[in-house]
Amino acid sequence: MKQLFFYGWLGLVIVICGQTLFAKDLPASAEQLRAEVESALKAKDTNTFTSLFNWRGVSDDMKSEMKDETADIFSHNIATVKLSALPADFQPTNELNGVRYKPNVVIVGNIDVEYTEKGNAVSMPYGTIGDAFYLSSTIEEKIATPATKEKGLNVSVMGAAMPDAGGFTGTYVYVKGGNEISSDISGKGNRSVFFWGDYVKSCTVQKVADNQDWIQLVISEDGKKIFESKQITNKVPVVYEKK
Secondary structure: OEEEOOOOOOOOOOOOOOOOOOHHHOOOOHHHHHHHHHHHHHHOOHHHHHHOEOOOOOOHHHHHHOHHHHHHHOOOOEEEEEEEOOOOOOOOOEEEOOEEEEEOOEEEEEEEEEEOOOOOEEEEEEEEEOOEEEEOOEEEEEOOOOOOOOEEEEEEEEEOOOOOOOEEEEEEEEEEOOEEEEEEOOEEOOEEEEEEEOEEEEEEEEEOOOOOOOEEEEEEEOOEEEEEOOOEOOOOOEEEEOO
């Protein structure tokens, strides 16, 4: 199952107390950052891995909250570590209960980590400050807007995590502040999106080709799974409608 880190800027940010690199040691390119992430993960070197995050403005509460997420990454064996572009619906900031959550670097792309377990992967946004490249952390700002009671929502389409995995098309509709918002979730292999809202109203996904590849739709609210389809190997649409 592909996990998506940082989308929505609250629920899946990997931050624990780490070291600060000296300027001469900071990755000077996306490829250098990717290579150092790969080396640290494969060596299971937690200190080096956490030193690749930017820590400017990160609260102690946020650092403590995400220790389990870091531990989960290091519980897996790593197959590949690649650079990828940001998805079209990427949201750099989010507001919840009177707090604005935002990245502490200028986001330019993702580092995708695929585990050796079939179908398992994680994606981590990275960005820049000046000429240096970092994995991004999340900072919090109090805002004057009224507190809301939004939920952390997640829509995941799982499939074969292979380079030649088949594609799928799909859209989902969620309600936020009483307004319906429609977004695309087309892709190939695995794709997962995390966002804030009242609830997921509907979602439809469908394989592009009628072959042996499979897809499975999973929808969660505040970390609780509310819908999980069977693995579908044909072009019959997978449909979720909130009851």
